[in-house]
Amino acid sequence: MxxxxxxxxxxxxxxxxxxxxxxxxxxxxxxxxxxxxxxxxxxxxxxxxxxxxxxxxxxxxxxxxxxxxxxxxxxxxxxxxxxxxxxxxxxxxxxxxxxxxxxxxxxxGTIRKLDEKYFKRVEAIEFAVKYDDGKDPRGLVKSDLVLIGISRTSKTPLSMYLANKNIKVANVPLVPEVPVPKELFEIPSKKIIGLTNTPEKLNEIRQERLKSLGLSSNANYATMERILEEIEYAEKIMKKIGCPIIDVSNKAIEETAGLIINIMKENGLRVYKGFLNS
The missing domain is CATH 3.40.50 (Rossmann fold)
Known part of the structure; x- marks a missing residue:
């Protein structure tokens, strides 16, 4: 044949x-x-x-x-x-x-575009994991956005949620005893968003957190005195940077993320349109 x-x-x-x-x-x-x-x-x-x-x-x-x-x-x-x-x-x-x-x-090439969309999302998620909780300050320069705030202000959940919108997010915890990474002052303030919460809400969340870890709810981490100290410290840092501050106390993650995306747009930061409704 x-x-x-x-x-x-x-x-x-x-x-x-x-x-x-x-x-x-x-x-x-x-x-x-x-x-x-x-x-x-x-x-x-x-x-x-x-x-x-x-x-x-x-x-x-x-x-x-x-x-x-x-x-x-x-x-x-x-x-x-x-x-x-x-x-x-x-x-x-x-x-x-x-x-x-x-x-x-x-x-x-629409299938290929969908593949690219998927891989970009995966890349953003991997970025959020790598630069979560201030693990590596070098990620601040590479990020699309940096979230800062004290413990239990939804930094990690928001980072992951925004990563699913193809936004590369790093986050940095603000702790009075830990020096703020110098990189935070080397990037434009418009790339930074501060997160805060009410003392009462933080007290409630932190006590529940301690209970889930099998620790005493009376630990210093959850006392009102410690919480007020951290809030005051964080506010000083945020004012020094000059970044927007969002109170997350009565907001769902989706609502806070929406506010962040709007702020990014207002500040002229790149927001990937193809991912906002995904």
Missing amino acids: ENLVIYIISDSLGETGEQVARASIGQFNINNYEMRKYPYVLDVNFLDEILNEAKNENSIVVYTLVDLELANYVAKFCENNKIPSIDLVSPLLKSISLRTNLKPLREP
């Missing part, structure tokens, strides 16, 4: 066409075949070169082209030259359009 050549033509990576072709060829006892993959085919001239090569061989054309002009060109060329061809995209797009009454975007 003459060697079979399967042409895989795509306006993206061509992985879908390749996987379908390999799954299909696996159903036959064929050894003399080859696959030629042509990714990122975005113009008719390039497409024409590929198809003219295919017409001179014992070929099959498999294509995943969302551009209607290119898809129609392949269909017509293959029909005129009696080349078996399979359009893996258009029939499904038509079916989805029929059921939803929506028109397809016909934009190449």
Whole structure:
């Protein structure tokens, strides 16, 4: 049997066409075949070169082209030259359009864009974990945003929530006995947001925290005197930096995150639109 050549033509990576072709060829006892993959085919001239090569061989054309002009060109060329061809995209797009009454975007590479979106989110989450709780002050310079505040002001939950919006967040705890990292004063104040809470709420939260750890609720960490000292210390630092301050006492994480994103926009900081509703 003459060697079979399967042409895989795509306006993206061509992985879908390749996987379908390999799954299909696996159903036959064929050894003399080859696959030629042509990714990122975005113009008719390039497409024409590929198809003219295919017409001179014992070929099959498999294509995943969302551009209607290119898809129609392949269909017509293959029909005129009696080349078996399979359009893996258009029939499904038509079916989805029929059921939803929506028109397809016909934009190449949308799957790849989704992948990029996913990996950017993962990168932001890994960043938040790496630079949580002041672990490494070097992360402050690399961050999109820095959250500062005393213990139990939702720094970590907010960092993770914002990371899921593709915002790289570092956070720094403010403790009277621990020097503030010098990097905090080396970055623009508009990149910093201070978080605070009411003494009563902090007292309640900290006592519950101690109980969950099996410690006495009378420990200095949860006393009103200690809490007031920490709040006063934190406020001095925040005023020195000149950053906005948000009271998180009666706010859900989502609400506080919304306020932070609005402040970032007002300060001209980059906010990734494609992730705000994800």
